[in-house]
Amino acid sequence: MKGRLAVLLPVWAWLLVFVAAPAAILLAIALAEADSGVPPFRLAWSLTGFATLAEDRYYLDAVLTALRIAAMTATGCLLIAYPMAMGIARAAPGRRMLLLALLMLPFWTGFLLRVGAWIGLLRDQGWINGMLMALGITEAPLPLLYSEGAMLVGMVHSYLPFAVLPLFAALLRLDPTLGEAAADLGAGPATAFVTVTLPVTAPAAAAGFLLVFIPAAGEFVIPELMGPPEAQLVGRVLWQEFFQNHDWPVAAALALALLLLLLVPIRLFQRLEARP
Amino acid sequence: MAGPNPASGPLLRAEAITKRFGATLALDALDLTIIEGEFFALLGGSGSGKSTLLRIIAGFDTPDDGRLLLDGADIVATPPWARPINMMFQSYALFPHMSVADNVAYGLRRAGTPRAEAAPRIAAALAMVGLTGFERRRPHELSGGQKQRVALARSLVMRPRLLLLDEPLGALDAGLRERTGFELRALQRETGAAFVMVTHDQEEALALADRVAVLEGGRIAQLGPPRAIYERPASRFVARFLGAANVLEGRAVAAGFDSTEAGATFAGVIPADTVAVALRPERIRLAANATGPNTARGVVEDAAFRGDDTLLLVRLAGGALLRVAHAEEDGAPPERGGGVTLAWDAADVVPLAS
Numbered sequence: 001m002k003g004r005l006a007v008l009l010p011v012w013a014w015l016l017v018f019v020a021a022p023a024a025i026l027l028a029i030a031l032a033e034a035d036s037g038v039p040p041f042r043l044a045w046s047l048t049g050f051a052t053l054a055e056d057r058y059y060l061d062a063v064l065t066a067l068r069i070a071a072m073t074a075t076g077c078l079l080i081a082y083p084m085a086m087g088i089a090r091a092a093p094g095r096r097m098l099l100l101a102l103l104m105l106p107f108w109t110g111f112l113l114r115v116g117a118w119i120g121l122l123r124d125q126g127w128i129n130g131m132l133m134a135l136g137i138t139e140a141p142l143p144l145l146y147s148e149g150a151m152l153v154g155m156v157h158s159y160l161p162f163a164v165l166p167l168f169a170a171l172l173r174l175d176p177t178l179g180e181a182a183a184d185l186g187a188g189p190a191t192a193f194v195t196v197t198l199p200v201t202a203p204a205a206a207a208g209f210l211l212v213f214i215p216a217a218g219e220f221v222i223p224e225l226m227g228p229p230e231a232q233l234v235g236r237v238l239w240q241e242f243f244q245n246h247d248w249p250v251a252a253a254l255a256l257a258l259l260l261l262l263l264v265p266i267r268l269f270q271r272l273e274a275r276p
Numbered sequence: 277m278a279g280p281n282p283a284s285g286p287l288l289r290a291e292a293i294t295k296r297f298g299a300t301l302a303l304d305a306l307d308l309t310i311i312e313g314e315f316f317a318l319l320g321g322s323g324s325g326k327s328t329l330l331r332i333i334a335g336f337d338t339p340d341d342g343r344l345l346l347d348g349a350d351i352v353a354t355p356p357w358a359r360p361i362n363m364m365f366q367s368y369a370l371f372p373h374m375s376v377a378d379n380v381a382y383g384l385r386r387a388g389t390p391r392a393e394a395a396p397r398i399a400a401a402l403a404m405v406g407l408t409g410f411e412r413r414r415p416h417e418l419s420g421g422q423k424q425r426v427a428l429a430r431s432l433v434m435r436p437r438l439l440l441l442d443e444p445l446g447a448l449d450a451g452l453r454e455r456t457g458f459e460l461r462a463l464q465r466e467t468g469a470a471f472v473m474v475t476h477d478q479e480e481a482l483a484l485a486d487r488v489a490v491l492e493g494g495r496i497a498q499l500g501p502p503r504a505i506y507e508r509p510a511s512r513f514v515a516r517f518l519g520a521a522n523v524l525e526g527r528a529v530a531a532g533f534d535s536t537e538a539g540a541t542f543a544g545v546i547p548a549d550t551v552a553v554a555l556r557p558e559r560i561r562l563a564a565n566a567t568g569p570n571t572a573r574g575v576v577e578d579a580a581f582r583g584d585d586t587l588l589l590v591r592l593a594g595g596a597l598l599r600v601a602h603a604e605e606d607g608a609p610p611e612r613g614g615g616v617t618l619a620w621d622a623a624d625v626v627p628l629a630s
Contacts, residue, residue, distance in 0.1 A: 175367065175369065177367055180356070180363075180365070180369065181363075181369035182357075183336075183356040184334060184335075184356050184362055184363045185362070185434065186357050186358075186386035186387055186434075187357055187382075188357050199373045200371075200373055
């Protein structure tokens with residue numbers, strides 16, 4: 001029992017200091033009243049922050065947009081991750097490590113640098129437009145950057161490894177004779193994938209989806225740098241409320257609402273995992 | 277043991293099947309014919325090529341050379357899902373996310389069998405393996421023996437003319453093996469399908485199969501009914517592999533076969549190209565004061581009681597160690613360290629040409 005406590009103590013301490021305490025502070029701010037001063041709130045038992053969220057469609061739309069973009073990002077990641085993970089899992093063991101290293105290689109450069117690289121590719125004077133115009137395919141630059149597509153490309157690229165890694169682990173564990181048994185019983189490769197590989201690796205796919213979905217739902221930098229100006233995602237709205245409008249109670253209430261909302265898919269995933 | 281119907285013709289023919297894995301030759305221009313409705317065993321150690329051959333028949337591996345004829349048509353280019361052949365995997369390969377019934381229904385669904393026809397076939401297949409009432413269980417809720425039965429039912433429900441079995445008893449407890457072996461034979465007779473089994477266990481092969489092919493280094497070392505192979509091994513390898521016969525080196529002489537390492541002469545029908553002789557442990561008896569050919573002297577080095585007999589390790593005068601099975605009804609076995617005289621019949625000396 002003592003050993004167990006010694007192991008778990010740092011975990012609980014970490015959760016207390018970096019999760020529970022900030023959440024409590026956030027709740028206190030959310031229940032406070034906005035004030036012009038430093039800090040810009042006055043502690044109180046006020047529901048004004050939450051009430052504002054409920055009254056103004058703007059916040060709900062921001063959450064819904066963010067969830068939609070996050071779901072699209074996670075789906076895009078899974079679509080790319082499945083073939084990638086299958087390729088890596090089926091490679092010879094020596095090659096496998098190389099391919100995994102290549103998957104992680106972009107992450108050795110800074111996050112902003114990678115976003116910057118995408119901007120360099122997609123902007124009006126960027127590489128892609130330059131090439132299209134040089135080849136005479138287009139006359140004027142295509143509006144690639146500052147679109148929902150550009151934002152999605154940036155997000156999928158950034159979060160892809162989070163989807164690949166759990167799938168890779170699951171596919172590596174997947175008994176290859178299951179696929180052979182399916183083939184033996186008359187299933188072509190596509191049917192075998194849909195009826196055997198996909199359902200057996202579904203928990204890993206769900207984990208990969210969540211690992212992308214949850215950070216993507218609160219993503220601020222990529223929508224800000226690559227997305228269209230009208231795309232008001234909850235991450236951007238949070239930023240605006242905190243640093244432009246200085247309405248901390250509303251911002252804190254919004255952050256808490258997002259946190260609670262994201263607990264729902266996590267709970268669903270846990271129930272899926274608990275199934276034998 | 278009921279053999280295959282002699283009237284039935286060849287079902288599958290392998291012609292000069294060759295398979296290389298890198299520098300290793302797994303199958304070396306192997307020829308084989310499987311007859312309709314027979315129980316055939318591919319027997320060999322690891323690296324003998326037996327599993328590769330099974331995978332090539334199933335369609336999971338492609339031979340580098342050779343033809344595979346099913347009813348006379350070459351199926352080498354036919355993918356596994358289009359072959360009317362089914363396989364029971366050593367690991368059973370049950371789909372873990374499906375119930376027993378769904379596992380058994382899998383192949384029928386792929387074939388587009390109407391539900392009204394599939395349901396009774398699934399029920400019949402489960403009844404055949406004694407798993408009626410287990411339809412809704414998941415594979416992880418089953419014992420090893422039950423999993424094996426589901427795997428069998430899943431293959432048999434397809435009504436294959438050729439069923440491949442990869443080490444079918446390999447993953448079962450010793451107690452369950454014998455019973456399952458008898459059940460496999462009964463199922464084979466009942467369905468009339470040809471069963472081709474891969475095994476490394478010679479007892480399993482001898483007990484179950486109508487015909488056995490002993491594989492060595494990607495070639496068939498010997499092929500025939502179990503009794504013929506057991507009684508008359510063709511080579512040292514087959515003699516050693518099947519039930520640990522004594523193999524004694526020497527050379528053919530006018531009087532028979534001279535073995536220096538045995539310190540004995542073996543009389544019998546010995547062809548001139550004989551390089552060794554095989555002698556089964558249970559065919560050697562203790563014979564006080566016997567002399568002449570087909571006798572040898574030695575010292576009992578060790579003895580192990582095995583229930584119906586005692587296995588003696590006898591060091592012969594020439595230096596060879598002979599395994600002798602001393603039956604219980606022949607009285608008390610000799611003491612360890614004691615000198616013995618051994619004798620055997622000329623008919624039990626098996627000449628080996630390689």
